[in-house]
Amino acid sequence: xGSAALEILGLVLCLxxxxxxxxxxxxxxxxVTAFLxxxxxxxxxTWKGLWMSCVVQSTGHMxxxxxxxxxxxxxxxxxxxxxxxxxxxxxxxALFVTLAGAQCTTCVAPGPAKARVALTGGALYxxxxxxxxxxxxxxxxIVVREFYDPTVxxxxxYELGAALYIGWAASALLMCGGGLVCCGAWVCAxxxxxxxxxxxxxxxxxxASGDYDKKNYV
Numbered sequence: 001x002g003s004a005a006l007e008i009l010g011l012v013l014c015l016x017x018x019x020x021x022x023x024x025x026x027x028x029x030x031x032v033t034a035f036l037x038x039x040x041x042x043x044x045x046t047w048k049g050l051w052m053s054c055v056v057q058s059t060g061h062m063x064x065x066x067x068x069x070x071x072x073x074x075x076x077x078x079x080x081x082x083x084x085x086x087x088x089x090x091x092x093x094a095l096f097v098t099l100a101g102a103q104c105t106t107c108v109a110p111g112p113a114k115a116r117v118a119l120t121g122g123a124l125y126x127x128x129x130x131x132x133x134x135x136x137x138x139x140x141x142i143v144v145r146e147f148y149d150p151t152v153x154x155x156x157x158y159e160l161g162a163a164l165y166i167g168w169a170a171s172a173l174l175m176c177g178g179g180l181v182c183c184g185a186w187v188c189a190x191x192x193x194x195x196x197x198x199x200x201x202x203x204x205x206x207x208a209s210g211d212y213d214k215k216n217y218v
Contacts, residue, residue: 003187004103007118010180011098014125017173018091021132024167025084028052028064031143031158049163050081076142080135084167087132091174094124098181115185122181129174136167 028049047054054064067073073081100107101117108114143160146152 003184006180006184006187007098007102008104010122010125010177010182010184011102013173013177013180014091014094014098015177017125017129017170017177018088018095020166020170020173021084021091021128022088024136024163024170025050025088027161027163027166028054029161029163030080030139032161034147034154034157034159046158047161048158049161050077050084076135076139080139083131083135087128090124090131091128094121094128094178097121097124101185103184118185119182122178122183122185125178125181126175127178129171129178132167132171132174136164136171140164 026049028047028051030050031048033044033046044058045056047056052064052066054062056062070078098118098121099105101114101119101121103110103114103118108117140160143158147157147159
């Protein structure tokens with residue numbers, strides 16, 4: 001039962017991390033305008049993401065524009081798009097694999113093969129977390145480097161946006177959840193007595209009087 005609890009907890013963490021990764025991928029807040037020196041008082045704030053850029057006026061009005069050309073984007077944005085979308089799709093595959101190998105489902109017959117399927121699902125989730133970290137850290141490194149670059153005008157300096165922090169948290173949840181799923185599958189493979197209990201009861205047979213036999217069969 002303990003290994004099944006690990007798998008369920010890990011799957012819940014992975015699902016939360018998956019939703020967070022989708023949110024980070026879609027939010028246009030990978031980098032936001034930095035307010036420095038004479039740029040403290042400004043009439044607008046610029047947000048930039050993987051799919052669009054937004055301008056927020058001081059009045060609260062926001063206008064967003066989707067990028068017109070994919071080929072005209074910078075290398076880091078194109079790579080971040082591909083890696084993030086790839087991580088989201090791989091997490092979907094990991095979900096089906098994990099559910100097939102989970103002890104609380106009957107998609108695969110109980111045994112070593114079922115534990116190996118769950119172990120594969122957990123490893124895929126951990127791989128998703130690592131894959132998502134690549135564009136997040138790459139993008140953050142570029143933002144920080146340009147922020148401290150004296151040749152970049154103050155008006156063109158940006159800071160780390162909220163989407164990066166959401167993405168980092170999602171990556172951590174995916175890796176932790178995948179690790180828990182792997183641990184649960186590993187424990188189940190090594191200690192079958194810790195697996196999810198499944199009991200089968202034989203059908204009651206009718207007696208000569210027409211009543212069902214009250215004897216319990218396990």
